[in-house]
Amino acid sequence: MSDIAIHASGLGKLYQRGSRSSQHDSFRDLLKDAAARLIRVKDQGHAAKHAFWALQDASFDIARGENVGIIGLNGAGKSTLLKILSRITTPTTGSARIVGRMGALLEVGTGFHQELTGRENIFLYGSILGMSRGEVSRKFDAIVEFSEIANFIDTPVKRYSSGMYVRLAFAVAAHLDPDILLLDEVLAVGDFTFQRKCLAFARQLEQKGATILFVSHNMFSIKSMCERVIYLRRGQVVFDGATDEGLKLYENDNRLANAPWFHQEAGSPRVEITDVELIGDDGERKSLFDFGERMTVRVGYNASQSVEAPNFLISIVRSDDVLCCNFSSAADGIVLPKIEGQGQIEMQMPALKLVADMYTVLIVVRERSFSRIVCAQTGATFHMRHPVFEANAFGVFHESGEWRLTGAVPTERSEA
């Protein structure tokens, strides 16, 4: 028996872009479309223009027991790859061979039925994930215990809170016991404690020698779980190798990329962030900061047109997308003059009390203090280091408080 868990060669998936938007429409649209096609005779470029490869020529071998992270921007083909490997959709080209029992968690709780009780849903979801009835029965008590909702097990899940719902679904999934596990961003749902639980579960599987393929935008969890990453860019594998190297490449590619929600307004001045430097107490550029250290952010910009009364905002976003804090020049009462062309702005933060985790700096530029946004780009990434203050127990930041205790204190009886 070979030690290869997944062997993929030349996997590709071709989508027709046009059909994606008109897919659910009615027969009428098909007729309309056909009529339009008759008029535009031999529009050969049409089909080619609308076809695109969501994934192209992906070849790799994954050994048994290996943990591999799949990274890339939205639409890079990560989910398409997982969907092909989990056999939800079929490849247009290429083939793959999967050795071992596979579990795919593309979403936690798919197939739960609102009207059914927790107990019934355990059996339903278990068999959807590929467990036999006997297997679910055997693991039933363990699943209920893991979910921590034993009291509500005979209540229809429509009465569950969203937290209970996810906990129950995850409890079932965690008992799937696969040889190969495909995880698609599932760790991104739920609260922070839950995410940590998911990670713990993945680690436990890892110890059992399971192979894990892990899609995430969370570089922090990728870093802590995978020794190897496959980096996809526009459907193509551009890197396959050591995590550190892959993440560096990915971060370089995505540094200074526009924030996904930002769309340039027509006619508004264009400001481009050309560089973001994070500087420590010692004046050195770095990416690892100690708790309590003062960080300086130096932002280089290039304004193609003049921007009146610019307001620079520097946000710190935690790896789980929690916006931790936001520095704003306008909020700090700084009135900046009109800017045009190249320039640099610097801001020194107060002592950083953020808990240990990975953070990203987001730069936003607004025109006339808080009116329209002319620029929103993700900047550098940094880690906070502290042996105790971690996000799962200490929230977003940690500050010391002043403590006073009132009330009776039992007098100590000396026994000397």
Place this chain on the structure above:
Amino acid sequence: MTADAGISMKQGTVSAAAEAPNADSPVPIAEIRPSRGLLDLELDAVWRYRGLLGVLIGRDIKVLYRQAALGAAWAIIQPVFAVAIFTIVFGNFARMPSDGIPYPVFAFAAVLPWTYFAESLRRAGTSLVTEAELVRKVYFPRLVIPLAAVTAPLVDLLLASVVFFALLFWYDIGLTWRIFGLIPLVLVTGLLSLAVALWLAPINVRFRDIKHTLPFLIQVWMYASPIIYPLSLIPLEWRWLYSLNPMVGVIEGFRWAVFAKGNVNLMAMGVSGAVILLLIVGGLIFFKRMERSFADLI
């Protein structure tokens, strides 16, 4: 390329050939690759997922009766009202002939398989879209979905049968051994609605029109079946054409099994059987071909 706008994906098929463990390697192996050809229906995969089929059927039955205030009573109310209306309108006012059988039982014997057929077709025809979430996020042979949809309404049929047999007792109609003929007939009815659904459900994935067309189709089909009128009303020279509707054979079979009158209409049954066979084999191939694109289109 421009000509086949109807099908938007270029795909292959996924085959899970060797998931069954054998002595040498207890590890399941799945092969993912483009299509293996037209007749590769992978029915063995459906068999491996029979556990899921059972669970889905159980879910449908539970949900069906839990959501409605009257619960299981609906399974009885629906056919009983249909029979009552038919009896008043067609039996009393229109004086429809009923081959010498009291009109209420005459109609009920047809309404029974018809209600099952209509309900299972209605559900199975839209089943893939109803289960869109599963189709998008989990792998299993998609055939399991319409299969579960045509099986669950059997419980309704069973409940309605109780009323039917009570009515037979009331009219003092004795049963013969022929009554066991109902079992294969019900099976054929299920196969027929599955066969039709195998065509309609994939089309519904692409064009949601089916949802609106289905009630209309079912209604027309009802009048094209000998439910409110006897087969004897159809001129002899046209019966072969009429029998192309497989429900004709099924309903005539029901009446034969219950009332023990006349002989089995071999021609009607033969034609119906051939049509069902054609529909189901074609349907399986069609469904399998379309299955590849479900997750992309739904």
